[in-house]
Amino acid sequence: MGIALQTPHLLIVDDDERLRGLLHKFLTRNGFLVTAARDAGHARRLLAGLEFNMIVLDVMMPGEDGLTLTRDLRAHRVVTPILLLTARGETRERIEGLEAGADDYLPKPFEPKELLLRINAILRRVPSEVQAGPKYLTLGPLRYDQDRGELWSGESPVRLTATEAALMRIFAARAGEVVSRADVIEELGRDRAGLAGASPEESVGGDRAIDVQITRLRRKIEPDPREPRYLQTVRGLGYMLAPD
Known part of the structure; x- marks a missing residue:
């Protein structure tokens, strides 16, 4: 890593x-x-x-x-x-x-x-x-430009929703470290009515919304979202972005 x-x-x-x-x-x-x-x-x-x-x-x-x-x-x-x-x-x-x-x-x-x-x-x-140039994280065939907050697959940009982009910024800033669910919710802004892109039932309390957004982000960065390689769940602690 x-x-x-x-x-x-x-x-x-x-x-x-x-x-x-x-x-x-x-x-x-x-x-x-x-x-x-x-x-x-x-x-x-x-x-x-x-x-x-x-x-x-x-x-x-x-x-x-x-x-x-x-x-x-x-x-x-x-x-x-x-x-x-x-x-x-x-x-x-x-x-x-x-x-x-x-x-x-x-x-x-x-x-x-x-x-x-x-x-x-x-x-x-x-x-x-x-x-020094731009700062990049490599996730298999993808690269994440930390300065611009952009995800690229080869020469094509990967479209991220506002919340997915916010999650990538949070995890990329602390790559290789465990980020607790509480920290993720706090940084996204838990006082909002709900996370962008989440349905009302997903937004209740914020926890379900986090799960939904993490799942959606994994679909875009993981070879197999069911077995995450890059955005890992650390049981009982939170999440960790593990670039190559």
Whole structure:
């Protein structure tokens, strides 16, 4: 069980599906949180909803290429470091990429270890407050962004009700610790007429409402809600969120 408090989040942008998969596997194995985009448009959508510590960007892509995307991001004051990948290794192309606003440039084909060294070198140059990035908890195939209060499955957000989102914030803030039912009820606000999303009969006294909301949340985060792996019941004490 661990909590990824300062895991750098990388965005890989490449139209080559095989290379995206290899980079995702290699960089994840080396301690990074990795999200992949298939083209510039896909990357823009991800950048609008997530924060990244670095973008590893292929230059030669159909449609909007990597240089154009780099220039546009810099024009809109996006300061996220960018490492360009390209099959063209000539000096002129490298200069063009750096002038566009890239932080570094790596010609293809490259050794994965060299890519790793360059990524780490760039991250060391980034101020620590930027490098820390968002805080994530990993729950199997899901990741929970503690700063934004968002739950993601791959590149798709998982919709949470207001009460489910509140429960996730409560448990994530004390991941690995037992949170008593009384504390959960108090933090949700027991003085309300009932918990959001609960029927009147479920809201009586609050206890039944908690059970209902916990069950609903488990349906969204557990592989098997009947045998919870991540949101565990600690008999007689309360609940505990146990991330990977």
